[in-house]
Amino acid sequence: MPAIVPALVVLGIFYLGYRHYSSYLARRVYGLDAQRATPAHTMRDGVDFIPTNKHVLFGHHFTSVAGAAPIVGPAVAAFWGWGPALLWITLGTVFAAGVHDFGSIVVSVRHRAQSIGTLASDVITRRARTLFLLIIFFLLTLVNAVFAVVISNLLIANPAAVIPIFLQIPLAIGLGQYIYRVRSSALLPSIIGVLVLYLSILLGMAFPLSIEPLTSALGIGERATWVVVLFAYTFVASQLPVWVLLQPRDYINSHQLFIALGIILLGLLVGFDVIQAPVVNDVPPGSKHWFPFLFITIACGAVSGFHSLVSSGTTSKQLAKETDARYVGYMGALGEGSLAVASVLAVTAGAVASTTEWNRLYSSFSAASGGATQNFVEGVAGFANNLGLPVAYGTVFAAVVVVSFAATTMDTGVRLQRYVVQEIGSTLNIRPLTRNIPLATALAVLVPVAMALLPGGGEKGYTFGVLWQLFGTTNQLTAGLALAVIAVWVTKRRRNPVAVLVPLVFLLVMTTWALVINMLEFIGQGQWVLAPLDMIIFVLAIWLIVEAGLALRRAWNDRTSEPEPEAKLDES
Amino acid sequence: MSPDSRAAPLSTRNSWHRVVAAWRRFEAFHDEMFVAPWRQGLEREARRQDDTFRALVMLDALGVENPVAYETMELIPHLVGDLHAWHQRMGQDTFGDPGTCC
Amino acid sequence: MSPAAVAFFGGKGGVGKTTLAASYALLLAGRAQRVLVVSTDPAHSLGDVLATPLGDEPTELGGGLWACEISGENAARRRVEQVAAEAREAVPREVMPAVHHHLQRAADSPGTVESALVDRLTDLLDEIGDRWDHVVVDSAPTGHMLRLLSLPTLLTPWIEGLSRQRERARGTERMLSGLLGRADQGEDPLLTRLHERRARLERTRDRMLHDSVVHLVLVPERLPLAETERTARSLTEDGLPLGSLAVNRVAPPEATGLLADRAHREAEVRATIHERFREHGVTEVPLLPGALTGRGELAGIAGILAEAGW
Numbered sequence: 001m002p003a004i005v006p007a008l009v010v011l012g013i014f015y016l017g018y019r020h021y022s023s024y025l026a027r028r029v030y031g032l033d034a035q036r037a038t039p040a041h042t043m044r045d046g047v048d049f050i051p052t053n054k055h056v057l058f059g060h061h062f063t064s065v066a067g068a069a070p071i072v073g074p075a076v077a078a079f080w081g082w083g084p085a086l087l088w089i090t091l092g093t094v095f096a097a098g099v100h101d102f103g104s105i106v107v108s109v110r111h112r113a114q115s116i117g118t119l120a121s122d123v124i125t126r127r128a129r130t131l132f133l134l135i136i137f138f139l140l141t142l143v144n145a146v147f148a149v150v151i152s153n154l155l156i157a158n159p160a161a162v163i164p165i166f167l168q169i170p171l172a173i174g175l176g177q178y179i180y181r182v183r184s185s186a187l188l189p190s191i192i193g194v195l196v197l198y199l200s201i202l203l204g205m206a207f208p209l210s211i212e213p214l215t216s217a218l219g220i221g222e223r224a225t226w227v228v229v230l231f232a233y234t235f236v237a238s239q240l241p242v243w244v245l246l247q248p249r250d251y252i253n254s255h256q257l258f259i260a261l262g263i264i265l266l267g268l269l270v271g272f273d274v275i276q277a278p279v280v281n282d283v284p285p286g287s288k289h290w291f292p293f294l295f296i297t298i299a300c301g302a303v304s305g306f307h308s309l310v311s312s313g314t315t316s317k318q319l320a321k322e323t324d325a326r327y328v329g330y331m332g333a334l335g336e337g338s339l340a341v342a343s344v345l346a347v348t349a350g351a352v353a354s355t356t357e358w359n360r361l362y363s364s365f366s367a368a369s370g371g372a373t374q375n376f377v378e379g380v381a382g383f384a385n386n387l388g389l390p391v392a393y394g395t396v397f398a399a400v401v402v403v404s405f406a407a408t409t410m411d412t413g414v415r416l417q418r419y420v421v422q423e424i425g426s427t428l429n430i431r432p433l434t435r436n437i438p439l440a441t442a443l444a445v446l447v448p449v450a451m452a453l454l455p456g457g458g459e460k461g462y463t464f465g466v467l468w469q470l471f472g473t474t475n476q477l478t479a480g481l482a483l484a485v486i487a488v489w490v491t492k493r494r495r496n497p498v499a500v501l502v503p504l505v506f507l508l509v510m511t512t513w514a515l516v517i518n519m520l521e522f523i524g525q526g527q528w529v530l531a532p533l534d535m536i537i538f539v540l541a542i543w544l545i546v547e548a549g550l551a552l553r554r555a556w557n558d559r560t561s562e563p564e565p566e567a568k569l570d571e572s
Numbered sequence: 573m574s575p576d577s578r579a580a581p582l583s584t585r586n587s588w589h590r591v592v593a594a595w596r597r598f599e600a601f602h603d604e605m606f607v608a609p610w611r612q613g614l615e616r617e618a619r620r621q622d623d624t625f626r627a628l629v630m631l632d633a634l635g636v637e638n639p640v641a642y643e644t645m646e647l648i649p650h651l652v653g654d655l656h657a658w659h660q661r662m663g664q665d666t667f668g669d670p671g672t673c674c
Numbered sequence: 675m676s677p678a679a680v681a682f683f684g685g686k687g688g689v690g691k692t693t694l695a696a697s698y699a700l701l702l703a704g705r706a707q708r709v710l711v712v713s714t715d716p717a718h719s720l721g722d723v724l725a726t727p728l729g730d731e732p733t734e735l736g737g738g739l740w741a742c743e744i745s746g747e748n749a750a751r752r753r754v755e756q757v758a759a760e761a762r763e764a765v766p767r768e769v770m771p772a773v774h775h776h777l778q779r780a781a782d783s784p785g786t787v788e789s790a791l792v793d794r795l796t797d798l799l800d801e802i803g804d805r806w807d808h809v810v811v812d813s814a815p816t817g818h819m820l821r822l823l824s825l826p827t828l829l830t831p832w833i834e835g836l837s838r839q840r841e842r843a844r845g846t847e848r849m850l851s852g853l854l855g856r857a858d859q860g861e862d863p864l865l866t867r868l869h870e871r872r873a874r875l876e877r878t879r880d881r882m883l884h885d886s887v888v889h890l891v892l893v894p895e896r897l898p899l900a901e902t903e904r905t906a907r908s909l910t911e912d913g914l915p916l917g918s919l920a921v922n923r924v925a926p927p928e929a930t931g932l933l934a935d936r937a938h939r940e941a942e943v944r945a946t947i948h949e950r951f952r953e954h955g956v957t958e959v960p961l962l963p964g965a966l967t968g969r970g971e972l973a974g975i976a977g978i979l980a981e982a983g984w
Contacts, residue, residue, distance in 0.1 A: 045657070047615045059605045180852030186607045187599045241842065242617050243849045251610045607853075614850045621843035628836055632779050640832045641783030642790055643871050645753060647864050648780065649761035652772040 092302025093337030102329035152226035159208035176248030267383025301340025305478025346379025369465025746791035887917035
C-alpha cells in the first residue's frame with residue numbers, strides 16, 4: 001500500500017479529533033471561558049508571563065515538545081507491523097495525548113500557571129509531589145541512558161555524520177556570540193549557520209570518522225566508548241551557562257525540526273513510497289506480544305508525560321485566552337502524533353525497497369530496536385531522495401537532525417536532573433547534594449552511564465528496546481500523574497471526568513501489566529540492573545494508582561454542590 | 573537614493589520594495605517564532621541569576637544568618653528597588669514588617 | 675631585623691595587655707618611629723593607661739606617638755548613615771523606608787559589629803607608611819581577638835562567592851542585552867563595590883598573616899597558662915605569627931612574706947612557660963609598684979622590653 005494512504009487516513013482522523021473531540025473537551029470537560037483573564041495577563045511580567053498569539057505559542061510549544069523520542073519509539077514498535085503502531089498512535093493521540101496536553105494547560109492556567117509538580121501537591125496531596133519527583137528522576141535517568149545509546153548507534157552507523165555533529169558545537173557557540181555581540185536581526189546569520197551545518201555534511205562525507213580502528217586496537221567496545229564520550233561531553237556542557245551552547249543549539253534545532261518535517265512530508269507526498277512491512281508482523285516465536293508492550297514502546301507520539309511539564313511550566317504562562325489552550329495543547333499532541341506517523345512510515349516504506357529487506361531489518365526485537373533509529377534515518381533519506389537529494393547525503397542529514405535533538409535533550413536532561421538531585425538532597429537532608437554542583441552533575445551523569453553500560457548493557461547484552469520500554473514506562477507514569485491531576489480537578493467541578501479517566505486507567509493498567517511481565521523475565525534472566533529498576537518503577541506505579549484512587553474518591557465526595565456555569569467559548 | 577534607482581522604471585522599484593517588505597515580514601515572523609523562545613529563556617536565566625545573587629546578599633531578609641551583612645551593606649540600596657517582585661517570585665506574598673514592603 | 679609593622683597584644687582580661695601595648699608603643703616611638711597605639715577592647719582602658727582622654731580619631735600625643743580607642747558599634751552606625759546618605763542621592767524617595775529597614779537589619783546582624791571593627795582597623799592599618807610606621811593593637815580579651823584576626827580570612831571567600839554570582843548574573847545580562855539589541859550598561863556598580871570590599875579584606879588578611887606579630891600576655895598562674903597555650907595553638911593553626919610572650923607581674927624572687935609564697939608558687943609555672951614557648955621567646959616583667967599610668971611610669975616597662983630585645 002502506498003504510504004500516503006494511511007498517512008492521509010490518520011491525518012483525517014486527527015482533523016476530526018480536533019474538530020469534534022477537542023471541542024467536546026473544551027465545552028463539557030474543561031469548561032473553558034474565553035472571558036476569564038489568564039495568568040499571562042494577571043501576572044504579566046514580560047519574562048515568563050506574556051500573552052502570546054496562539055499560532056506563535058503553538059510554534060513554541062511544539063518545538064519544545066518535539067524531539068527524538070517520538071521518532072525512536074514508533075521506529076522500534078514497527079516490529080509488530082505498521083497496523084498496531086499506527087492504530088495506537090492514532091487512538092493515543094486523539095483520546096490520550098490530546099486530553100492530557102490540553103488538560104495540563106487548562107489546569108495550570110486555572111492555578112496561576114503552576115507546574116505539574118506543584119499542582120500534584122495542591123490538587124492531590126503533598127506526598128504526590130515526592131512521587132512526582134521520583135518519577136521524574138527515573139524518567140530523566142532513562143532518557144539520558146537511551147539517548148546516549150541512540151546517538152552512539154547513529155555515530156557508529158554513520159561515520160560521515162561525526163564531523164558535522166562535532167562542528168555543530170563551535171558553530172552554535174559562534175552563532176550565539178555573533179548574535180549577542182552584533183545586536184542585529186538574527187535571521188540572516190541563522191540562515192548562514194544552518195547552511196554551513198548542512199554544507200559540513202559534505203565535509204563529513206569526504207572524511208568519515210570511525211573510532212572502530214582505535215577501539216578494536218585498545219580492545220574496548222565501540223559503543224561503550226561513544227557512550228562515555230557523550231556523557232563526558234554532557235557533564236561539561238551542562239555546567240556551562242545556558243546561553244553559551246544550549247540555547248543557540250536549541251535555536252538551530254528548532255529550524256532543523258521544520259526543515260526535516262518539510263522534507264519528510266513533501267517527500268512522502270511526491271514519492272508514493274510503498275509500505276513493505278506487513279500490517280501485523282508475524283513476530284518470531286518467543287518475542288513479546290504487542291499487547292501490552294506496544295503501549296510502553298510508543299510513549300512520545302501516542303501520549304507523553306513530558307508534555308505536561310512543558311504545558312504547565314511554560315506554555316500556560318503565555319496563554320492569551322483560555323480557549324487558546326485547545327488549539328495549542330490539542331494541536332501540539334497532533335503534531336507529535338504526526339511525527340510518530342512519519343517515523344512509522346519512514347521505517348516501513350522509506351527505508352526499504354522490498355519486504356525481504358524489511359524482514360531482515362526487523363528479524364528480531366533485538367535487531368529491530370537496536371537498528372530502529374538508523375532505519376528511520378534511512379527512511380528519511382528515502383523520502384529526501386524523492387525530492388532529488390542523494391541517499392548518502394539524506395542519510396547523514398537525518399542522522400545529524402536526530403543526533404542534534406537527542407544531544408540537546410541530554411544536556412537539558414542532566415540540568416533538570418541536577419535540580420531533581422538537589423531537591424531530593426534537600427528533602428533527605430543530604431547537604432553535599434544540594435550545594436555541590438559538580439557532584440550533583442556527576443550523579444546525574446553516572447547513573448545513566450551505568451545503565452547504558454553495566455552488565456547487560458554495552459555491546460551485547462540486553463537489547464536496547466528493553467531499556468527503551470523502561471523509559472516509555474516512566475513517561476507513561478508521568479502522563480498518568482498529570483492525568484490524575486486533571487481528572488481530580490475535573491471531578492471537583494462536577495464535570496464528567498470519563499474522557500480523562502479512560503486514558504488514565506488504560507495507561508496505568510498497561511504500564512503495570514508490562515512492568516510485571518518484564519520483572520518476572522528480568523529475574524528469570526538474572527538481569528540484576530534491570531530487575532531492581534523495574535521493581536522500583538513498579539512500586540512507583542502502584543503508589544500512583546493508590547494516590548490517584550484516593551484523590552478521586554475524595555474529589556467525588558466533596559464536589560462543589562453547584563455545577564460550574566456552562567462554558568463560554570465565544571468572545572462576545 | 574542613487575540617481576540610478578531613481579531612473580529605474582516604477583515597476584522595478586515597486587517590486588524591489590515588495591521584496592524588501594516581504595523580507596521584513598518574514599524577519600518579524602522568524603523573530604517571533606524562533607528567536608523569542610531563546611530571548612525568553614535568556615531573560616528567565618538572567619532573572620534567576622539575579623534572584624540568586626539577591627538572595628545571597630539579603631540572606632537575613634530570608635531568615636538566614638548572614639555573616640557578611642556588614643560587608644554588603646552598600647549593595648542594599650541597589651537591590652531594594654524591585655524587591656517586591658523578587659519576594660513574590662521567592663514564594664512569599666507579603667514580606668518584612670508592615671510598611672517596608674507590600 | 676626590624677619589628678613587624680603591626681603588633682597585636684592579646685590575653686585574658688586584666689593581665690596588663692594595655693600597659694604592655696602602650697609601653698611597647700613608647701619603646702618604638704623612642705626609636706624615632708611613628709607609632710599608633712589603638713585599643714579595640716570594648717572596655718577601653720588605653721586612655722586611662724596613657725592618662726589622656728582618647729576618641730575614635732587618633733590623637734597625637736607627641737614624640738611620634740598617636741593613640742585612639744575604636745569601637746565596632748560606632749563604626750557600624752557611621753557606615754549605616756553613610757550608605758543611607760549615598761542612597762538618598764541614588765534611589766527614589768519611596769524606597770527609602772525599605773532601604774532603612776534593610777540597612778538596620780544588616781546593622782543588627784550578629785557579625786556586623788566585629789566586621790565594622792575590622793573595617794575601622796583596616797582604615798588605620800592602611801595609613802602605615804603614610805601617617806605612621808607601626809601600629810600597636812591593644813586587643814580585647816582572647817576569644818574576641820581571635821575572631822578579629824580570623825575574620826578577614828573567613829569573609830574573603832564569601833565575598834568572592836558573591837562576586838562570582840554577580841559576574842554570572844552580569845554575564846547573562848550582557849548576552850541578553852545583545853539579544854535584545856540594547857547597548858550594555860557598562861560597569862556594574864555592585865561588582866565594583868564587591869571587588870573593593872574583597873581587595874580591602876585581602877589587604878588586611880595579608881597584613882595580618884605576613885606583616886604582623888601577636889604578643890600574648892599572661893600572668894604566671896596555672897589557668898592563664900592553659901588558656902594561653904590554647905590561644906597559641908589556634909593562632910598557629912590560622913597561620914598567624916606568634917611573637918615573644920610577655921609574662922607580667924612576676925613576683926620578685928627575693929621577696930619576703932606573702933609575696934615569697936607567691937614567688938615560690940610561680941616558679942613552677944614560669945619554668946613550664948619557658949619550656950613551652952622557648953622558640954617564640956619569653957619576656958618577664960616584674961610586679962611593679964605604683965599605678966602604672968602615664969608615659970613616665972610606662973617608660974620603665976618599655977626599658978624592660980628593650981632590654982629583653984623587643
